[in-house]
Amino acid sequence: MGRAPCCDKTAVKKGPWSPEEDAVLKSYIEKHGTGNNWISLPQRIGIKRCGKSCRLRWLNYLRPNLKHGGFTDEEDYIICSLYITIGSRWSIIASQLPGRTDNDIKNYWNTRLKKKLLSKQGKAFHQQLDVKFERGTTSSSSSSQNQSQMFHGENTKPNQTLYDQVVDPSITSFAMEEQNMIKNPILESFSWEPNKVLFDIDHDAAASSYHHHHSSPSLNSMSSSSSSSTGINSSLQMSNYSVNQSDQRDMFFMTGFENLQAELFNEIANNINTQAIGLHGTEMLNNNYLDHDISSFVDYPLYDIE
Template sequence: MGRAPCCDKNAVKKGPWSPEEDAVLKSYIEKHGTGNNWISLPHRIGIKRCGKSCRLRWLNYLRPNLKHGGFTDEEDYIICSLYITIGSRWSIIASQLPGRTDNDIKNYWNTRLKKKLLSKQGKAFHQQLKVKFESQKITSTGQNQILMFHDENTKSPLNQTLYNEVVDPSITYFCMEDQVMIQNPNMETFSWEQNQVWFGIDDAASSSYHHHSSPSLNSMSSGSSSIGTNSSLQMSHSTINNTDHHDQEMLFMTGLENLQVELFDEIANTNTQEIGLRGTETLSNNCLDHDISYFIDYPLFSNE
């Protein structure tokens, strides 16, 4: 038995909103609010629209102080950095960019930002985003953590600024040895130390994480398929709770390899650029260090 529809689809209007509908909805919400019930709202104001449609129209278009288009370089940087860090969690990314909606950011990423990263301009931009990927088993505190990205641009204070800017005012900081923990209710627990982001792994975070895309760079091509959104990094999360060190490592590597395969397939299917591997793998201090520039660098660089 399927889920009951939220409204009678035959009785509601679909498609673009008219100025009259906009005016009615905007006027009502500004005067009375939504009444905490979007489903009944269209009946109250007398328009033949689905409640969800009203909500979307208000949030994405009618609500005050919205910005459309004209993304700045700083916003680009924040979007890219957060995308790399937390994946396609557009609502969280939008929450860090006042006046921007998740839909806008999603569209911007899918239609422009990915291509920008592929361009020459993106090459310079990418220098700021150059990342490494490391897995760390058990920290000195005994907390399971995974170090997801390591920015190599150590000379610039930009990242410090970024992470100070993007977290909610409600976040709390506390020092733990030489690192600063950041707790953001919207995100899994993560910590910041210079040029590194640590995600705490616990059952809640892990299970929550599985409902979202992995924090990998998504497809850099303009095709409709996506790569690397599910396999490897999710696997690293799902296995980090296990106590068997070797198994974790094997599963993690399997996932990483799956991601590479997906990426190279994507590249092979969409363009003729040279495919090359650049990367290193070292094992030291109980920390498996993968320089993933070979699957991050490649699609960001154009051979032109």
């Protein structure tokens, strides 16, 4: 049985709001507030709209001090950086951009910013491959620079890190959790063998990140085991990792782990026999093998998986 609707769908008007409806809603809320009840508000003010629709209209369009369109480079940067750090939690992202609504940011990301970012990343990836196949060598510093350049744009100081720019201490409302995720990377040391990437993992950060994103109890054991495994040098093994060089969809960006990402790009470029990137890992902890989908806390795919 489905959920009961919040209002009588047949009795409410849908579609674009008229200027008259806007005026009624705006003047009422400005005088009386919402009364902490959106559902009953349409009846109180005499418009045939769903309460949720009123709430959305007010928050996204009528509320004072809203900005529409014309996103600045700085806003672009904050949106990109937060997206690749915390994912599509638009309300949190919007809270960092005064005057912007989550809906606006979501639309802007989906229609423009994502494409902009992808085109830049694709370009950087090709530069990586060009270095490898034309010169037969790669340099980790040039790689880092490429990665950095993708997000910093042309006018950014080259020695300013992603962290420096995004996690600005002046942004006081920036969630501590997100700051900690960046300050204390989940993935620590990193090494490469053919078809294997080995790295250590900060269990507390990983579990916290995983819970944050998935609200899943599946890593409870991981979280609790972390406290009991203090001092154990456990590691995850990211196996079967490879890339199909004709198709970049499997590339993953790892914010906050810029060096790791740069190395990963290098290793991909250096290993033409690698076939696919898998982000499943096995963990050896207290003599038990635990399987993890490590993509959950490694980071988010920037390329749409079709």
